[in-house]
Amino acid sequence: MVHGLVVGKFYPPHAGHHHLIDTAARACDEVTVVVAPSTVESIPLEDRVAWLREVHAASPHVRFVGIYDDTPIDYGSEAAWDAHAATFRRAVGGRKVDRVFSSEAYGEELARRFGARHVPVDPARGTVPVSGTAVRADPVAHWDKLAPPVRAWFAKRVVVVGAESTGTTTLARALAAHLRLRGGAFAGTAWVEEYGRTLTALKLARLRPGETMADLVWTRDDFVTVVREQNAAEDAAARAGGPVLVCDTDSFATAIWEERYLGHTCEPVRAAARRPDLYLLTSDEGVPFEDDGMRDGEHLRAWMTGRFRDELAACGVPWIELTGPYRRRLTTAVAAVDDVLAAGWNLASPLLPADSNSIVGGSC
Structure with a gap:
């Protein structure tokens, strides 16, 4: 039985990491992948482990172990090496390691400490030209190197809310179409429809002849169903779409509709x-x-708009109100989305080598 070891921060997981893991999986009877970030990093450890397990679900002989490693990175220090190696041994569970697979310069020394053979995998990043550092600096530029669950985490979610017949659906559809025209990563920009309208249509179809919207009965369970389906649709679209996901309402707005x-x-x-x-x-x-x-609240539109203003002001999420003719609203919305994109993702820097000449790479 050949046991392979892969170690990294996977901050975030990308196509280069998957190539590394797949290479190890093909060469070994079993593989342990140790996901070892520091606690200062922004992406939760449990998310990274879950994403990797999902992507590599077809390789059951590959297991993923998450463990935090806050030891300062100074591979000129014997004490630092000992501490890092001890962390990885705990993750491996004391099992013998035969091969260490790595794209980093530290792989040779790590393999030596495990009494294993080092197998370098694409150290020049020629096969898969990407690194964690590059992804963190510009996720949009490397969108095609990210798996669906990672895309869902990075996607900027923009939600259009409003009272009945105020153009939320029209605006959401137009905003997504505008972004798709930018091409590249944005070509897949999706928009999520309002599940409440779907449920309304189902209820209307069950009415008896002569009954109208005024005869519909809404229950607490109906609104629980709406938020469940709305969230599920949003998450599915985020996995398949581009860097911006446009939503026509969300669970926050559903609470106001329930009220x-x-x-x-x-x-x-x-x-x-x-x-x-x-x-x-x-x-x-x-x-x-x-x-x-499918509308019955013309007399409540001003009240609904006011409730949205009050709740948005208290929710702590950036928001703007779109006023004026349609073209002005769309232009304002696009500018607001561009501001969100320009703000970036603000990911915390990982622990860096104490010596810039250290043999430790920074691309995991």
Whole structure:
């Protein structure tokens, strides 16, 4: 039985890491992948381990172990080497290691300390030209090197909310289309439809002849269903889309709709709310009410807009209100999204080698 070892921060996992793991998986009977970030890093350890397990689910002989390693990186220090090696041995569980697979300069010394053979894998990054450092600096430029669960974590989520017939769906669809025209990573920009309308259509289809929207009965369970389906659709779209995900409403907005129909919001619906990167509120002012057969709240539009303003002001997420004619609203929305993208992801720097001439690479 040949046991291989792969060690890295995987901050974040990318195609180069997957190539490294796949290479080890093909060469060994079993492989242990040690995910060993420091606690200063921004992406949770459990997320990285889960992402790697998902991507490599077809290789059951590869196991993933997460462990934090806050030992200062100074590979000119024997004490530092001993501490790092001890951490990795704990993760391996004392099992004998036959081969160490690495794209980093430290791989040779790490293999020596395990009494194993070093197998260098694409150290020049010629086969898969990407590194963790490059991804952290510009995720958009390396979007094609990220697996679906990693894309979902990085995607900037922009949610359009508003009262009935204020153009939320029109704006969400147009914003996504505008971003797709940029091409590259943005060509896959998705928008998530409002599940509440889907459920409304299902309820309308079950009405008896002569009954209308006014006869619909809404329950707490209906709104719990809406937030569950809305969140699931949002997460699925984030995995498959581009760096920006546009959502026509979300669970936060659903809580306000529940209040509108049932007087107050229940705890399961409140608990389902997420924290997107930006909210866009479509004002009702100057927008004529159009009854498409699934609307019944013209008299409540001003109240709903006010409730959205109040709740958005208290939620701690950046938001802007879109006013004026359609073209101005879209232009304002695009500018706001560009501001979110320009702000970047603000990922904390990993622990760096004490000596810039250290043999330790920084691309994991």
